[in-house]
Amino acid sequence: MITLQENIDIKEFTTFKVPSICKYFTEITTIDELQEAIDFSRKKKLPLMPLGGGSNILFVKPFNGLVVKINLKGIAETFKNDDYVYASAYAGENWDDFVQSCVSKNYGGLENLSLIPGNVGTSPLQNIGAYGVEIKDCFFSLKALHIESGKVETFTHESCNFGYRESYFKNEGKDKYIILEVTFLLTRRNHKLHMEYGAIQEELIKKNISNPTIQDVREVVMQIRKSKLPDPKVYGNAGSFFKNPVISNEKFELLQKDYPTIPHYQLENHTVKIPAGWLIEQVGWKGRNQKQAAVHNKQALVLINLGNATGNEVYDLSFAIINDVKDKFGIDLTREVNIIS
Ligand SMILES: Cc1cc2nc3c(=O)[nH]c(=O)nc-3n(C[C@H](O)[C@H](O)[C@H](O)COP(=O)(O)OP(=O)(O)OC[C@H]3O[C@@H](n4cnc5c(N)ncnc54)[C@H](O)[C@@H]3O)c2cc1C
Structure with a gap:
């Protein structure tokens, strides 16, 4: 039998440690309990979200649904x-x-x-x-x-x-x-x-x-x-916030003319992977913050919570970085972290 909690702050169940209220929350340890949770969300006509260790998720808004922490063991x-x-x-x-x-x-x-x-x-x-x-x-x-x-x-x-x-x-x-x-x-x-x-x-x-x-x-x-890597116990984070972008060989050759030291890995299919951390560093964001959200000073791919960040602050910072990288390099950064908005 599952125990439901109502209107709980999900902060402590995620490594980003930003506050967000979930309408319902439960933990399941058996498939029967999982089915019970699914039935509950169906009856209430609310979305259901499975949660693991909470290390790749950013809540930007309250979640009007049921979060199910999956505790199946073995x-x-x-x-x-x-x-x-x-x-x-x-x-x-x-x-x-x-x-x-x-x-x-x-x-x-x-x-x-x-x-x-x-x-x-x-x-x-x-x-x-x-x-x-x-x-x-x-x-x-x-x-x-x-x-x-x-x-x-x-x-x-x-x-x-x-x-x-x-x-x-x-x-x-x-x-x-x-x-x-x-x-x-x-x-x-x-x-x-x-x-x-x-x-x-x-x-x-x-x-x-x-x-x-x-x-x-x-x-x-x-x-x-x-x-x-920053320890989430010290600064909330979800590891790499962005994926390393993959661009065509042609686009890379053009960029290399302007930035001869640009680091890269040649991939198959005539594409090249560029380290997103380098791009973020080049647009000057490494170690900088916007309100309570910051770019880590050792690893620019990781966005951190300085202590009291909201999900929106982290999201807005990621948006500013995406815009600056696009303006300077014409490259679209995409987020690796699952955004709940
Ligand atoms: C410091 C740090 C370092 C990291 N380093 C790396 C790294 O080197 N490489 C790497 O790849 N990642 C890395 N990550 C990201 C993260 O650890 C991984 O993505 C991890 O797999 C997320 O697992 P989780 O259980 O915490 O997922 P959660 O954050 O709980 O969930 C992530 C997504 O999965 C969904 N989900 C959860 N459980 C289930 C399920 N049972 N079935 C279906 N969907 C589900 C959730 O709804 C959510 O959308 C790092 C994160 C941190 C904080």
Whole structure:
């Protein structure tokens, strides 16, 4: 039986820590409770919003609906053969606890994604990624509840349609499904380590590690993340606020004439990815604030709450940055964070 709370401030359930009133709030630990919550929102004719760790969401307005915190728990595994294991977790498991549990059993594949905040159930939504790895690299399948029919459906790698911080669930499937459980195919031996990212190599060299294990990679990734990213407990934030824009080769060549030092990564399909942090720095926003919302002084891709920011203040700051980048470079920045407006 679910317990409903009315008119609660969602602030403490999100890492941005901006205040916002939700009409109804509940936490569910079973599929039956989830169904009960869906029935309640249907009866009240109110929208339903699943919530995980609240680390990729910004409430700009009060939410006149039911927020359902997904607390489905459990981790399981099945060996495929001597080389691979299927590792599964329910949606409400904390992402990094799951990564830690896999690494401690010597299951390889997720170590570069150590310490990303949030829950397992949300990881496919934006195909979380860091340090050269995305979950799509070892994702196997997921189970999701179709809200309208109440049926549980299985999604394969292909049906999730993963892209850079994108998936089916952020596009056509948005607001239609609640992810219940995710399964990854991980290695049991002959791990494929991803150490292309310069800082990982530097740290391993500093530590005199020439034959790193997946445990070593996890340690190093955690160390780098702690030194580079603002801790939401100190300054509310949701990690990268914007996606790194992808532009055509032609557009890039024109820009490079004016900005010869512009950093970039050549992609397939004649496109180039530009670090959004660099663009934001170039338009002078790094370390600056607008009211109680600011651009972090070490990582310009992260917008922070200086203490008493409202959702609108953060949103307005993002809008000002988007305009300035567009004026100077003709590039459209898009927000990675889910905006509730
Ligand atoms: C300091 C910091 C660093 C970060 N670093 C990274 C990084 O390196 N790489 C990266 O990719 N991301 C990063 N993020 C962003 C964030 O951690 C991820 O996007 C994470 O997957 C969000 O999970 P969550 O459970 O907190 O999602 P929430 O914020 O709770 O929800 C996000 C969206 O998913 C929906 N949702 C929640 N649960 C479900 C469900 N079960 N089924 C369907 N929809 C659901 C919500 O309605 C919402 O729209 C970072 C965030 C912070 C604060």
